[in-house]
Amino acid sequence: MNAKWMIGTALTASLATLVLPVQAVESKLDAKTIEIVKRDFQDKGIAKADRVNQDALQALCSKYGNKPPLELKHKIEKQQQAAIKWPADDKYMGDWKAGEKLAQSGRGMTWSDKAEDPAGGNCYNCHQLSAKEIAYGTIGPSLLHFGVKQGNDLDSQRYVYGRLYNAKADNACNNMPRFGHMKILTEAQIKDLVALLLDPESPVNK
Amino acid sequence: MNTKIILLLALAANGAAIAAETEVSDSDRIAQYREMISDGNPADFDEMRGEELWKTAAGPKMATLEKCDLGKGAGVVKGAYAELPRFFKDTGRVQDLESRLLTCMSTLQGLNTEEITAQPFATEKKPSDISSLTTYVTGQSKGIKMAVSVKHPKEKEAYEIGRRIFNYRAGPYDFACSTCHGASNQRIRMQDLPNLKVQKDAQGAYISWPAYRVSQGLTRSFQWRLNDCFRQQRFPEPKFASEATVDLTMYLAVSANGAAFAGPGLKR
Numbered sequence: 001m002n003a004k005w006m007i008g009t010a011l012t013a014s015l016a017t018l019v020l021p022v023q024a025v026e027s028k029l030d031a032k033t034i035e036i037v038k039r040d041f042q043d044k045g046i047a048k049a050d051r052v053n054q055d056a057l058q059a060l061c062s063k064y065g066n067k068p069p070l071e072l073k074h075k076i077e078k079q080q081q082a083a084i085k086w087p088a089d090d091k092y093m094g095d096w097k098a099g100e101k102l103a104q105s106g107r108g109m110t111w112s113d114k115a116e117d118p119a120g121g122n123c124y125n126c127h128q129l130s131a132k133e134i135a136y137g138t139i140g141p142s143l144l145h146f147g148v149k150q151g152n153d154l155d156s157q158r159y160v161y162g163r164l165y166n167a168k169a170d171n172a173c174n175n176m177p178r179f180g181h182m183k184i185l186t187e188a189q190i191k192d193l194v195a196l197l198l199d200p201e202s203p204v205n206k
Numbered sequence: 207m208n209t210k211i212i213l214l215l216a217l218a219a220n221g222a223a224i225a226a227e228t229e230v231s232d233s234d235r236i237a238q239y240r241e242m243i244s245d246g247n248p249a250d251f252d253e254m255r256g257e258e259l260w261k262t263a264a265g266p267k268m269a270t271l272e273k274c275d276l277g278k279g280a281g282v283v284k285g286a287y288a289e290l291p292r293f294f295k296d297t298g299r300v301q302d303l304e305s306r307l308l309t310c311m312s313t314l315q316g317l318n319t320e321e322i323t324a325q326p327f328a329t330e331k332k333p334s335d336i337s338s339l340t341t342y343v344t345g346q347s348k349g350i351k352m353a354v355s356v357k358h359p360k361e362k363e364a365y366e367i368g369r370r371i372f373n374y375r376a377g378p379y380d381f382a383c384s385t386c387h388g389a390s391n392q393r394i395r396m397q398d399l400p401n402l403k404v405q406k407d408a409q410g411a412y413i414s415w416p417a418y419r420v421s422q423g424l425t426r427s428f429q430w431r432l433n434d435c436f437r438q439q440r441f442p443e444p445k446f447a448s449e450a451t452v453d454l455t456m457y458l459a460v461s462a463n464g465a466a467f468a469g470p471g472l473k474r
Contacts, residue, residue, distance in 0.1 A: 029363070033370040040450035041436075044443035051377045051442050058375045062382065065373060106395075109378050109440045125394045137394040139386065168380075177379040184378060 030063065045111035057168055066173035073172045081169040084162055085180065087187055092157035092194050099196030100203065102189055103129055109184065119184050121193055122177070129196065130203035139175055143197060147205040152198040160194045233398060249341060249418040249470035252333075252425035256342025259335055265315025274310035276303070276343065287347035288467050291456045293358040300364040302455045304429045305447035307339055326446040327433070328424050340427045341416050347467045352413065354459045361456070368457025371450055372402070377440040383454075385439075405461060412462035417471040425470060428455060 041052050057076050060068050068076075105120020107113055124133055128142040150156050162169060165180030179185040185193070196202050260271045260283075276286035277294065291302040297309055304326075311317040328334040356362045375382040386394065387402040400407035415428040432451050436444050444451050 029366050029370065032363075033367050033374065036367060036450050036453065037371065037374060037376075040445050040448035041442040042445055047377075047437075047440065047442045049442045051440070052374075054374075054376050058380055061380075062370075062373055062375045066384075110437050111443060112437060135395045137392070137397075139389075139392050139394065139399075175385050177381075182378045182380075 046109070046113060046115050047111035057172060061173035064173075068172065076172050077169055080166050080172070080178075080181065081162075083181060084165050084169060085187075086158075087161070087191070092154075092161045092191055093152075093199060094188060094191030094193075094195045096192070096195040096199040096202035096204075098189075099192035099194075100130065102185070102192060103196055104133070121179070121185060121189070123193070123196075126175070131206065132203055143204060145205055147198040147200065147202065150198065152200070157194055157198060160197055161190060164190045164193055247418055247470065247472050248423075249416065249425045249472065252338050252341040252416075252418070253345045253470060254342075255333065256338035256340065256345075259339055260342055265311065265317040267314065267316040269314045269316075271307075271310050271314060271339070273314060274307070276306055283343055283346045285347055285350045287344045288350040288352050289354060291361075291364065291452055291459060292355060293360045299449070300358075300360050300452055300456060302429075302447065302452045302459075303340055303343055304336060304427065305452055307336055307343075308447055311336070323446040327426075327430050330423065337416075337425065337427050337430070340429075341425050341470050344416055344467070344469050348469070349466050351464060351466050352409070352459065352462045354456070354463055356456075356460060364453045364456040365460055368453035368455070371454045372457055379440045381439045381441075383435065383439070402458060402461060405464075408458060408461035409465035412458050413465050413468040414471040414473070416469050417473045419473050421474055 037052050041049050043049050054062065057080065060072060060076055064072075099121075102121040103123035105118075106122050106125050107117060108119025108122070113119075123129060123143075124136045126137040126140040128136040128138075128144050129146075131144060150160070164185075166178045167174055167176035168178055168181075177184060179193075180187070180190055197204055199205070263270050273280045275281075275294075275296075276283065277289055277292045278284075278286050287303055290306070291300050293300050294306065294309075301309065308319045308322060311322065312319045322336055325332075326334060326336055328337050356365045372383045373388075375385070382388075383402070386392070386399050390401040390404060390407070392399045392401070400411040402408045402411060412428075415431050416425055418425045429446060429451060432454060433444060433446075436442075
Protein backbone atom coordinates (compact mmCIF):
# COMPACT_ATOMS: atom_id res chain seq x y z
CA MET A 1 0.00 0.00 0.00
CA ASN A 2 1.63 3.26 -1.03
CA ALA A 3 1.46 6.56 0.83
CA LYS A 4 -0.43 8.35 -1.95
CA TRP A 5 -3.14 5.71 -1.98
CA MET A 6 -3.43 5.88 1.81
CA ILE A 7 -3.87 9.66 1.74
CA GLY A 8 -6.46 9.28 -0.99
CA THR A 9 -8.42 6.77 1.07
CA ALA A 10 -8.19 8.91 4.16
CA LEU A 11 -9.42 11.96 2.22
CA THR A 12 -12.33 10.04 0.74
CA ALA A 13 -13.30 8.77 4.16
CA SER A 14 -13.19 12.23 5.73
CA LEU A 15 -15.13 13.73 2.81
CA ALA A 16 -17.76 11.07 3.27
CA THR A 17 -18.19 11.97 6.91
CA LEU A 18 -18.55 15.63 5.89
CA VAL A 19 -20.93 15.09 3.00
CA LEU A 20 -23.25 12.48 4.45
CA PRO A 21 -24.47 14.54 7.42
CA VAL A 22 -25.29 17.46 5.07
CA GLN A 23 -27.43 15.16 2.94
CA ALA A 24 -29.03 13.75 6.06
CA VAL A 25 -29.88 17.27 7.30
CA GLU A 26 -31.26 18.20 3.88
CA SER A 27 -33.55 15.21 3.62
CA LYS A 28 -34.67 15.69 7.22
CA LEU A 29 -35.64 19.27 6.34
CA ASP A 30 -37.42 18.05 3.19
CA ALA A 31 -39.42 15.58 5.27
CA LYS A 32 -40.24 18.16 7.92
CA THR A 33 -41.41 20.64 5.26
CA ILE A 34 -43.89 18.11 3.91
CA GLU A 35 -45.08 17.29 7.41
CA ILE A 36 -45.70 21.00 8.15
CA VAL A 37 -47.42 21.68 4.84
CA LYS A 38 -49.75 18.69 5.30
CA ARG A 39 -50.67 19.87 8.78
CA ASP A 40 -51.00 23.63 8.19
CA PHE A 41 -53.35 23.89 5.20
CA GLN A 42 -57.10 23.43 5.51
CA ASP A 43 -60.16 22.99 3.28
CA LYS A 44 -61.68 26.20 2.03
CA GLY A 45 -64.52 26.18 -0.50
CA ILE A 46 -63.62 23.91 -3.40
CA ALA A 47 -59.89 23.96 -2.48
CA LYS A 48 -59.52 20.90 -0.27
CA ALA A 49 -56.54 20.32 2.00
CA ASP A 50 -55.39 17.28 0.01
CA ARG A 51 -54.31 19.58 -2.82
CA VAL A 52 -50.97 19.98 -1.04
CA ASN A 53 -50.21 16.30 -1.66
CA GLN A 54 -47.72 16.26 -4.52
CA ASP A 55 -47.78 13.89 -7.46
CA ALA A 56 -44.44 12.42 -8.60
CA LEU A 57 -43.76 15.26 -11.02
CA GLN A 58 -44.49 18.04 -8.53
CA ALA A 59 -42.30 16.33 -5.93
CA LEU A 60 -39.42 15.88 -8.38
CA CYS A 61 -39.51 19.50 -9.61
CA SER A 62 -39.78 20.90 -6.07
CA LYS A 63 -36.91 18.75 -4.82
CA TYR A 64 -34.50 19.81 -7.55
CA GLY A 65 -35.51 23.47 -7.89
CA ASN A 66 -37.06 22.67 -11.32
CA LYS A 67 -33.73 21.26 -12.60
CA PRO A 68 -33.90 17.49 -11.95
CA PRO A 69 -31.16 15.15 -13.23
CA LEU A 70 -31.73 14.46 -16.94
CA GLU A 71 -32.38 10.76 -16.46
CA LEU A 72 -35.22 11.41 -14.00
CA LYS A 73 -36.51 14.29 -16.12
CA HIS A 74 -36.78 12.16 -19.26
CA LYS A 75 -38.36 9.29 -17.38
CA ILE A 76 -41.16 11.43 -15.98
CA GLU A 77 -41.70 13.22 -19.31
CA LYS A 78 -42.27 9.81 -20.93
CA GLN A 79 -44.83 8.94 -18.26
CA GLN A 80 -46.63 12.26 -18.77
CA GLN A 81 -46.58 11.79 -22.56
CA ALA A 82 -48.03 8.29 -22.24
CA ALA A 83 -50.90 9.58 -20.08
CA ILE A 84 -52.15 12.08 -22.67
CA LYS A 85 -55.69 11.22 -23.73
CA TRP A 86 -55.98 12.02 -27.42
CA PRO A 87 -59.36 12.88 -29.01
CA ALA A 88 -61.07 9.71 -30.27
CA ASP A 89 -62.16 11.46 -33.49
CA ASP A 90 -58.58 12.49 -34.40
CA LYS A 91 -59.82 16.11 -34.73
CA TYR A 92 -57.99 18.86 -32.87
CA MET A 93 -59.32 22.23 -34.04
CA GLY A 94 -62.39 23.72 -32.36
CA ASP A 95 -63.79 27.25 -32.45
CA TRP A 96 -61.23 30.05 -32.05
CA LYS A 97 -63.93 32.48 -30.83
CA ALA A 98 -64.71 30.21 -27.89
CA GLY A 99 -60.95 29.81 -27.44
CA GLU A 100 -60.43 33.58 -27.19
CA LYS A 101 -63.09 33.77 -24.44
CA LEU A 102 -61.38 30.97 -22.56
CA ALA A 103 -57.98 32.59 -23.00
CA GLN A 104 -59.29 35.83 -21.48
CA SER A 105 -60.72 34.17 -18.36
CA GLY A 106 -58.40 33.85 -15.39
CA ARG A 107 -61.05 32.16 -13.28
CA GLY A 108 -61.16 28.68 -11.89
CA MET A 109 -60.21 26.39 -9.04
CA THR A 110 -59.40 28.98 -6.36
CA TRP A 111 -61.25 28.71 -3.06
CA SER A 112 -63.31 31.78 -4.06
CA ASP A 113 -64.51 30.07 -7.26
CA LYS A 114 -67.58 27.84 -7.18
CA ALA A 115 -67.54 24.24 -8.36
CA GLU A 116 -70.13 25.01 -11.04
CA ASP A 117 -68.20 28.03 -12.42
CA PRO A 118 -66.31 26.95 -15.53
CA ALA A 119 -62.54 27.36 -15.35
CA GLY A 120 -60.84 29.70 -17.79
CA GLY A 121 -57.66 29.04 -19.70
CA ASN A 122 -55.73 31.81 -17.94
CA CYS A 123 -53.75 32.24 -21.19
CA TYR A 124 -53.44 36.05 -21.22
CA ASN A 125 -52.22 35.95 -17.62
CA CYS A 126 -48.88 34.70 -18.94
CA HIS A 127 -48.82 35.01 -22.76
CA GLN A 128 -49.26 37.59 -25.45
CA LEU A 129 -51.77 36.19 -27.97
CA SER A 130 -54.02 38.50 -30.00
CA ALA A 131 -52.38 41.82 -30.95
CA LYS A 132 -55.59 43.54 -29.83
CA GLU A 133 -55.18 42.52 -26.19
CA ILE A 134 -52.48 44.68 -24.65
CA ALA A 135 -53.02 43.49 -21.06
CA TYR A 136 -51.00 40.29 -21.31
CA GLY A 137 -48.53 38.69 -18.93
CA THR A 138 -44.95 37.73 -19.66
CA ILE A 139 -44.29 34.59 -17.59
CA GLY A 140 -44.66 32.50 -20.76
CA PRO A 141 -43.39 33.34 -24.27
CA SER A 142 -45.32 35.56 -26.69
CA LEU A 143 -47.65 33.52 -28.90
CA LEU A 144 -48.52 36.36 -31.25
CA HIS A 145 -48.64 34.99 -34.83
CA PHE A 146 -47.98 31.50 -33.43
CA GLY A 147 -50.00 29.75 -36.15
CA VAL A 148 -48.33 31.74 -38.92
CA LYS A 149 -44.94 30.52 -37.73
CA GLN A 150 -45.97 26.99 -36.76
CA GLY A 151 -48.29 26.15 -39.65
CA ASN A 152 -51.54 24.29 -39.00
CA ASP A 153 -51.20 20.83 -40.54
CA LEU A 154 -52.31 17.78 -38.53
CA ASP A 155 -48.89 17.36 -36.91
CA SER A 156 -48.96 20.95 -35.65
CA GLN A 157 -52.49 20.51 -34.37
CA ARG A 158 -51.53 17.34 -32.50
CA TYR A 159 -48.43 19.03 -31.09
CA VAL A 160 -50.42 22.00 -29.77
CA TYR A 161 -53.19 19.77 -28.41
CA GLY A 162 -50.61 17.69 -26.52
CA ARG A 163 -48.84 20.78 -25.26
CA LEU A 164 -52.08 22.21 -23.86
CA TYR A 165 -53.17 18.86 -22.46
CA ASN A 166 -49.86 18.37 -20.64
CA ALA A 167 -47.13 20.96 -21.03
CA LYS A 168 -44.89 18.84 -18.80
CA ALA A 169 -44.69 16.01 -21.34
CA ASP A 170 -42.11 18.09 -23.26
CA ASN A 171 -40.43 19.80 -20.35
CA ALA A 172 -41.09 18.29 -16.94
CA CYS A 173 -40.71 21.36 -14.74
CA ASN A 174 -41.92 24.22 -16.88
CA ASN A 175 -44.38 26.71 -15.38
CA MET A 176 -47.49 25.94 -17.42
CA PRO A 177 -50.41 24.06 -15.86
CA ARG A 178 -51.38 20.66 -17.30
CA PHE A 179 -54.85 21.66 -18.50
CA GLY A 180 -56.00 18.22 -19.67
CA HIS A 181 -54.02 16.01 -17.33
CA MET A 182 -55.28 17.85 -14.23
CA LYS A 183 -58.84 18.09 -15.63
CA ILE A 184 -58.84 21.90 -15.64
CA LEU A 185 -60.25 22.07 -19.18
CA THR A 186 -62.30 19.59 -21.21
CA GLU A 187 -61.27 18.05 -24.53
CA ALA A 188 -63.62 20.43 -26.38
CA GLN A 189 -62.15 23.47 -24.59
CA ILE A 190 -58.60 22.41 -25.44
CA LYS A 191 -59.65 22.08 -29.08
CA ASP A 192 -61.00 25.65 -28.96
CA LEU A 193 -57.60 26.82 -27.70
CA VAL A 194 -55.81 24.88 -30.46
CA ALA A 195 -57.99 26.80 -32.91
CA LEU A 196 -57.18 30.11 -31.21
CA LEU A 197 -53.50 29.39 -31.78
CA LEU A 198 -53.60 27.80 -35.25
CA ASP A 199 -56.71 28.90 -37.14
CA PRO A 200 -55.73 31.44 -39.85
CA GLU A 201 -58.86 33.43 -38.95
CA SER A 202 -57.90 33.70 -35.27
CA PRO A 203 -56.79 37.18 -34.08
CA VAL A 204 -53.58 35.50 -32.90
CA ASN A 205 -52.60 35.08 -36.56
CA LYS A 206 -53.75 38.47 -37.86
CA MET B 207 -68.34 62.70 4.47
CA ASN B 208 -65.79 60.27 5.77
CA THR B 209 -62.20 59.97 4.64
CA LYS B 210 -62.76 56.75 2.75
CA ILE B 211 -65.44 58.31 0.56
CA ILE B 212 -63.33 61.40 -0.10
CA LEU B 213 -60.42 59.18 -1.06
CA LEU B 214 -62.51 57.03 -3.38
CA LEU B 215 -63.99 60.12 -5.07
CA ALA B 216 -60.53 61.53 -5.56
CA LEU B 217 -59.32 58.25 -6.98
CA ALA B 218 -62.31 57.98 -9.31
CA ALA B 219 -61.60 61.47 -10.64
CA ASN B 220 -57.98 60.59 -11.01
CA GLY B 221 -58.92 57.35 -12.78
CA ALA B 222 -61.06 59.24 -15.29
CA ALA B 223 -58.21 61.60 -16.01
CA ILE B 224 -55.87 58.67 -16.44
CA ALA B 225 -58.23 56.78 -18.76
CA ALA B 226 -57.60 59.53 -21.33
CA GLU B 227 -53.91 58.77 -21.45
CA THR B 228 -53.69 54.99 -21.61
CA GLU B 229 -49.92 54.90 -21.66
CA VAL B 230 -49.68 55.54 -17.92
CA SER B 231 -48.65 52.26 -16.24
CA ASP B 232 -50.21 50.82 -13.10
CA SER B 233 -47.09 51.60 -11.10
CA ASP B 234 -47.23 55.23 -12.24
CA ARG B 235 -50.85 55.42 -11.12
CA ILE B 236 -49.98 54.09 -7.71
CA ALA B 237 -47.23 56.68 -7.46
CA GLN B 238 -49.89 59.28 -8.25
CA TYR B 239 -52.18 57.93 -5.52
CA ARG B 240 -49.32 58.10 -3.06
CA GLU B 241 -48.58 61.69 -4.03
CA MET B 242 -52.25 62.65 -3.65
CA ILE B 243 -52.54 61.38 -0.12
CA SER B 244 -48.97 62.00 0.97
CA ASP B 245 -50.20 63.86 4.05
CA GLY B 246 -52.18 60.87 5.28
CA ASN B 247 -52.57 57.17 4.52
CA PRO B 248 -55.96 55.63 5.42
CA ALA B 249 -53.91 52.93 7.18
CA ASP B 250 -53.31 55.60 9.85
CA PHE B 251 -56.85 55.02 11.12
CA ASP B 252 -56.22 51.30 11.48
CA GLU B 253 -52.94 52.07 13.22
CA MET B 254 -54.78 54.31 15.71
CA ARG B 255 -57.40 51.62 16.26
CA GLY B 256 -54.63 49.12 16.95
CA GLU B 257 -52.92 51.42 19.44
CA GLU B 258 -56.21 51.86 21.28
CA LEU B 259 -56.66 48.08 21.42
CA TRP B 260 -53.07 47.61 22.65
CA LYS B 261 -53.66 50.00 25.55
CA THR B 262 -57.20 48.98 26.53
CA ALA B 263 -57.85 46.28 29.12
CA ALA B 264 -59.73 43.38 27.54
CA GLY B 265 -60.47 39.64 27.79
CA PRO B 266 -61.42 37.54 30.80
CA LYS B 267 -58.29 38.79 32.59
CA MET B 268 -59.13 42.45 31.83
CA ALA B 269 -55.53 43.19 30.93
CA THR B 270 -53.92 45.38 28.27
CA LEU B 271 -51.22 44.13 25.92
CA GLU B 272 -48.72 46.66 27.27
CA LYS B 273 -46.68 43.88 28.90
CA CYS B 274 -46.53 41.81 25.73
CA ASP B 275 -42.96 40.76 24.88
CA LEU B 276 -42.51 41.05 21.12
CA GLY B 277 -38.86 40.02 21.41
CA LYS B 278 -37.21 43.18 22.69
CA GLY B 279 -38.56 42.88 26.23
CA ALA B 280 -41.99 43.22 27.82
CA GLY B 281 -43.83 46.22 26.41
CA VAL B 282 -41.18 47.25 23.86
CA VAL B 283 -42.98 47.93 20.60
CA LYS B 284 -40.52 50.31 18.93
CA GLY B 285 -38.42 48.39 16.40
CA ALA B 286 -39.86 45.00 17.37
CA TYR B 287 -41.31 44.22 13.94
CA ALA B 288 -37.97 44.83 12.20
CA GLU B 289 -36.59 41.78 14.08
CA LEU B 290 -39.52 39.42 13.55
CA PRO B 291 -39.96 36.50 13.09
CA ARG B 292 -37.67 35.30 15.90
CA PHE B 293 -37.26 32.45 18.37
CA PHE B 294 -39.08 32.92 21.71
CA LYS B 295 -37.85 30.98 24.70
CA ASP B 296 -41.17 30.98 26.54
CA THR B 297 -43.06 29.25 23.73
CA GLY B 298 -40.05 27.35 22.38
CA ARG B 299 -40.83 28.29 18.80
CA VAL B 300 -40.19 30.82 16.09
CA GLN B 301 -43.03 33.33 15.86
CA ASP B 302 -44.00 36.12 13.50
CA LEU B 303 -45.86 39.18 14.74
CA GLU B 304 -49.34 37.72 14.41
CA SER B 305 -48.54 34.41 16.10
CA ARG B 306 -46.80 36.30 18.92
CA LEU B 307 -49.81 38.59 19.34
CA LEU B 308 -51.95 35.46 19.68
CA THR B 309 -49.64 34.27 22.48
CA CYS B 310 -50.00 37.59 24.31
CA MET B 311 -53.76 37.79 23.79
CA SER B 312 -54.03 34.30 25.25
CA THR B 313 -51.59 34.54 28.18
CA LEU B 314 -52.12 38.17 29.20
CA GLN B 315 -55.77 38.69 28.35
CA GLY B 316 -57.08 35.12 28.55
CA LEU B 317 -58.68 35.36 25.11
CA ASN B 318 -59.59 32.26 23.11
CA THR B 319 -57.17 32.23 20.18
CA GLU B 320 -59.23 29.72 18.22
CA GLU B 321 -61.99 32.30 17.95
CA ILE B 322 -59.48 34.86 16.70
CA THR B 323 -57.89 32.59 14.09
CA ALA B 324 -61.26 31.41 12.79
CA GLN B 325 -61.83 34.87 11.25
CA PRO B 326 -58.53 36.71 11.38
CA PHE B 327 -58.98 39.16 8.50
CA ALA B 328 -61.02 42.35 8.36
CA THR B 329 -64.05 42.53 6.09
CA GLU B 330 -66.07 45.55 4.94
CA LYS B 331 -68.56 44.75 7.67
CA LYS B 332 -66.27 43.78 10.50
CA PRO B 333 -62.83 45.08 11.46
CA SER B 334 -60.24 42.64 12.81
CA ASP B 335 -58.59 43.36 16.15
CA ILE B 336 -55.49 41.29 15.43
CA SER B 337 -55.10 42.97 12.06
CA SER B 338 -55.36 46.47 13.59
CA LEU B 339 -52.88 45.48 16.32
CA THR B 340 -50.52 44.35 13.57
CA THR B 341 -50.86 47.70 11.81
CA TYR B 342 -50.06 49.50 15.06
CA VAL B 343 -47.00 47.39 15.94
CA THR B 344 -45.54 47.50 12.42
CA GLY B 345 -45.99 51.28 12.35
CA GLN B 346 -43.63 51.47 15.31
CA SER B 347 -40.83 50.09 13.10
CA LYS B 348 -41.23 52.64 10.31
CA GLY B 349 -37.81 53.73 9.11
CA ILE B 350 -35.99 51.05 11.11
CA LYS B 351 -33.71 48.67 9.20
CA MET B 352 -34.90 45.08 8.91
CA ALA B 353 -32.58 42.88 10.99
CA VAL B 354 -34.06 39.39 11.25
CA SER B 355 -31.73 36.84 12.83
CA VAL B 356 -31.09 33.23 11.81
CA LYS B 357 -28.53 32.63 14.58
CA HIS B 358 -30.68 30.35 16.72
CA PRO B 359 -30.90 26.81 15.24
CA LYS B 360 -34.71 27.03 15.25
CA GLU B 361 -34.54 30.33 13.34
CA LYS B 362 -32.17 28.79 10.81
CA GLU B 363 -34.48 25.80 10.46
CA ALA B 364 -37.53 28.04 9.97
CA TYR B 365 -35.67 29.88 7.21
CA GLU B 366 -34.69 26.62 5.50
CA ILE B 367 -38.22 25.23 5.67
CA GLY B 368 -39.61 28.58 4.49
CA ARG B 369 -37.35 28.40 1.44
CA ARG B 370 -38.66 24.93 0.70
CA ILE B 371 -42.28 26.06 1.04
CA PHE B 372 -41.50 28.90 -1.38
CA ASN B 373 -40.45 26.31 -3.98
CA TYR B 374 -43.14 23.72 -3.11
CA ARG B 375 -45.18 22.91 -6.22
CA ALA B 376 -48.60 21.36 -5.78
CA GLY B 377 -52.29 21.75 -6.53
CA PRO B 378 -54.19 21.51 -9.82
CA TYR B 379 -51.98 24.15 -11.50
CA ASP B 380 -48.59 22.81 -10.23
CA PHE B 381 -47.81 26.28 -8.87
CA ALA B 382 -45.29 27.25 -6.19
CA CYS B 383 -44.62 30.76 -4.89
CA SER B 384 -41.56 30.66 -7.14
CA THR B 385 -43.66 30.12 -10.28
CA CYS B 386 -44.60 33.82 -10.25
CA HIS B 387 -41.92 35.21 -7.94
CA GLY B 388 -38.76 33.38 -9.01
CA ALA B 389 -37.70 35.30 -12.10
CA SER B 390 -37.14 38.99 -12.83
CA ASN B 391 -39.17 41.41 -14.97
CA GLN B 392 -42.27 39.25 -15.22
CA ARG B 393 -45.89 40.21 -14.95
CA ILE B 394 -49.37 38.65 -14.83
CA ARG B 395 -51.54 40.66 -17.21
CA MET B 396 -50.31 44.21 -16.40
CA GLN B 397 -49.31 43.47 -12.81
CA ASP B 398 -45.55 43.55 -12.21
CA LEU B 399 -44.26 40.65 -10.12
CA PRO B 400 -41.35 41.02 -7.70
CA ASN B 401 -38.65 38.34 -7.99
CA LEU B 402 -38.42 37.38 -4.34
CA LYS B 403 -35.18 35.49 -4.91
CA VAL B 404 -33.44 38.80 -5.62
CA GLN B 405 -32.66 40.99 -2.61
CA LYS B 406 -33.79 44.31 -4.05
CA ASP B 407 -37.22 42.98 -5.09
CA ALA B 408 -37.63 41.01 -1.86
CA GLN B 409 -36.86 44.08 0.22
CA GLY B 410 -39.26 46.29 -1.73
CA ALA B 411 -42.07 43.77 -1.38
CA TYR B 412 -41.62 42.86 2.26
CA ILE B 413 -41.19 46.35 3.72
CA SER B 414 -44.38 47.63 2.06
CA TRP B 415 -46.75 45.40 4.09
CA PRO B 416 -49.09 45.91 5.91
CA ALA B 417 -50.75 48.19 3.39
CA TYR B 418 -54.04 49.97 2.81
CA ARG B 419 -55.53 48.39 -0.31
CA VAL B 420 -57.40 51.09 -2.20
CA SER B 421 -59.34 48.47 -4.20
CA GLN B 422 -60.60 46.85 -0.99
CA GLY B 423 -60.82 49.86 1.30
CA LEU B 424 -59.06 47.87 4.02
CA THR B 425 -55.62 47.68 5.61
CA ARG B 426 -54.08 44.27 4.97
CA SER B 427 -51.34 42.47 6.90
CA PHE B 428 -48.52 40.26 5.65
CA GLN B 429 -50.45 37.18 6.83
CA TRP B 430 -53.27 38.33 4.55
CA ARG B 431 -50.83 38.79 1.68
CA LEU B 432 -49.64 35.19 2.01
CA ASN B 433 -53.20 33.93 2.35
CA ASP B 434 -54.32 35.59 -0.88
CA CYS B 435 -51.21 34.40 -2.74
CA PHE B 436 -52.06 30.80 -1.81
CA ARG B 437 -55.64 31.37 -3.01
CA GLN B 438 -54.37 32.42 -6.42
CA GLN B 439 -51.87 29.56 -6.36
CA ARG B 440 -54.96 27.27 -6.19
CA PHE B 441 -53.81 25.90 -2.86
CA PRO B 442 -56.05 25.16 0.12
CA GLU B 443 -56.03 27.82 2.83
CA PRO B 444 -52.98 28.22 5.06
CA LYS B 445 -54.01 28.22 8.71
CA PHE B 446 -53.61 31.71 10.20
CA ALA B 447 -50.24 32.24 11.90
CA SER B 448 -49.41 28.53 11.44
CA GLU B 449 -45.83 27.26 11.33
CA ALA B 450 -45.99 27.05 7.52
CA THR B 451 -46.84 30.76 7.28
CA VAL B 452 -44.30 31.75 9.94
CA ASP B 453 -41.50 29.81 8.20
CA LEU B 454 -42.37 31.31 4.82
CA THR B 455 -42.45 34.76 6.42
CA MET B 456 -39.03 34.02 7.95
CA TYR B 457 -37.58 33.23 4.53
CA LEU B 458 -39.00 36.41 3.01
CA ALA B 459 -38.19 38.66 6.00
CA VAL B 460 -34.53 37.57 6.01
CA SER B 461 -34.39 38.35 2.28
CA ALA B 462 -35.49 41.88 3.19
CA ASN B 463 -32.76 42.43 5.78
CA GLY B 464 -30.92 45.72 5.50
CA ALA B 465 -33.85 47.70 4.07
CA ALA B 466 -35.59 50.34 6.18
CA PHE B 467 -39.11 49.17 7.00
CA ALA B 468 -41.60 51.39 5.14
CA GLY B 469 -45.04 50.10 6.19
CA PRO B 470 -47.89 50.53 6.75
CA GLY B 471 -47.99 51.31 3.05
CA LEU B 472 -50.53 51.99 0.33
CA LYS B 473 -51.38 49.80 -2.64
CA ARG B 474 -53.83 49.69 -5.52
